[in-house]
Amino acid sequence: MKTSKYAWMAAAVLALAACNNDEEFTDNGPAAAQITAGVSGPATRAIDNQWEADEIGVMVTDAPTSNMETLYKNVKYTTTSNTTSANFTAAEGEGIFFQDADEKVTFAAYAPYQKTDGYAILPGTAADGVVSGSTADQSTREKQKAFDYIFASGATASRANTTVSFTGGNAFSHKMSRLIIVLKTSTTDGFSAEEVKDGTYTLEGLNHSGTFNVTTGEAKAKTTETSTQVESWSLTDYSLETDDDTQKTKTFTSILYPQTYTALTLKAVIAGQTYTAALDGIEDNTLVSGYSYTYTVTVKKTGLKVESCTIASWTEGGSYNGDATMK
Template structure:
C-alpha cells in the first residue's frame, strides 16, 4: 500500500451510515484523519439496495484542497484506503468533499464524469451522491460527512445529486394482472446525456434533444428511472405494453419544489392505473430523497 505525504490524509474510513468516532492513533507525529458519514434521509434507499446506507465494495472518492480523487472502499462494514494512505501533517484545519460512486482518474476529464441515463446506463453506477464541508485537523481528526443540524451545525451528509422517477402500475376497471403484468413501458420527453462534477457535485445536461427510454418490467409492477436533473420543455409521454396492447398517456409535469423541473435529490412517484378505456395518472408524489409529490395516472384503450 502506498503512502503519500500530502498536507493531510485519510487512513481509515468508516462509511456505514453511522456516526461512531474512532480512537486517535498518534498524537506525536502525523495524525490519521478518520471519516464517518451517512446518507441524507437514509430511510429512502439507494437504487441498488434495500438497505439504508452503503454496502460492502462501495467505493467513494475523497477530495480536498491538497488531494484529488483518493479512493476508499467499504469492506466488512467500514471504509478504508484503496492503495493510498495519507495523513494530516500540520495543524491547519482542512475541508473535505466526497462523492459516490468512485471513478478512476482515467474515466474523468478535469474531475468530470460523462453520464448517459438511457436504458443501458440505468443502475447504481449513475446514482451519484455528494458530500461537502466536513473538516478535520491533527487536533480534531474525525471528519464527519453527517447531518449535524440537530446540534446546530451544518449538514455535511451525502446527498443524491440525480433525480428519480418511480412508477407503480395497477389494474383498473375491467383488467386483472394475475401473473400477466405489463411487459414494459416507454417514457419520452427527457434528455439522457450529461455530466457529473466529482469536485462540486453538480450535474449538467449536454443532450440537444429529448429521446425515449424503454424499461423492461419482467413481471414487476414497480420500476424506477434515474435521470439527470432538468427542466421539462416538452410533454412527458408514457406508453405501457400490456397483454399485447399499448396504453398511452401524457404525464403531468412536476409542480414542486419547482414547476416543470426535475430537481436534484428528489424522487417523483407516478401511480399508473390501466383501464379498459385508458390510463389514469394520479398527481405525482415527491418523496425522500426529498419531500415531494405523487401523480396517479389511468390509461384506457
C-alpha cells in the same frame, strides 16, 4: 549532598523524557485521516437505505497552511458495511495524511468512486472532475448504482482530531433525480395482473446523457444541442423492474440526470392494445436534483388512469394528477 545529586539527575531524566514525548507528539510523521459517513434523508442508495460495500472518492478542498489540497484530489476509501452509517478506510499507505500540526482541513467526497491514475488527479476526460455518462440502460441495480451520484462537503478535521465526519449537516445527499412509475390493476379494471406484467411500456421525452462534477456535486443533463431527448425509451428493457404479486403492481424505478423536459408520455401495449398517458404536473417540467417522483397508474381497458404522484424516499417531489387516452 549525595541525595541532592541523585535528585537532580532524576529530574534531568524526567525533563528529557518529557521533551522527547513533546517531540514525538508534534513531529512523529503525518497522521492519517479517519473517514466516517452517512447519507441525509431516509434513503442512501438508489433503492434502499444502506451503504452497500461502497467506494467513495475523498478530496481536500481547503488546507490553509499545507499542500494537502494539491496532494489529495481523489483518494479512494471503501467500506464493507451494509448499514446506514459506515466507517471508510483506504488501502494501507494510500490514505490522506495531515501535514501540519495545527491546520484545520476541509474535505468533500462523492460516490460512486471514479478511478484515476493518482490521488492528485481529478476524474473526467479533461481531468477537471466532470464525468460524462448515460442513464439509458439501468435494467439492473448495479447499473443504476454506477450513476446514482451522491456528494458531501464541509467536513473538517486536523492532526489533533483526525476524524472526518460526513454526517449530520455534512452528510452525503443525492444529486440525481428519481422517477418511479407504479402500474396497478384489479379484477374490476378489465385486465388481469398477468396481462399487465406481460405488457410493454415506454417513456418518451427524457434526456439520458449528462455529467456529474465530483468537486461541486452538480449533476445535470446535457443541453439539447449536445444530446437529444429519447423518443421511445423502453421501461420494460432498460429500467429497473419489480413485481409485487400481493399488491398486483408492477414498478419501474429510474435514476435520471436533473433536467427540464418538454413533455413526458407513458405508452403501454397490453393485450395488443396501445394506451398513452401524459405524466403532467411536475413544476416547470423539471426533475430536480435530489428529488424523487412517483406516478401511480391504474391500467384499465378504458385507458390508463394517472393517479396522484407522491414522494418515495428522497426529497419530496410533489403530488400530481392526470388522465390518459387509448389509441
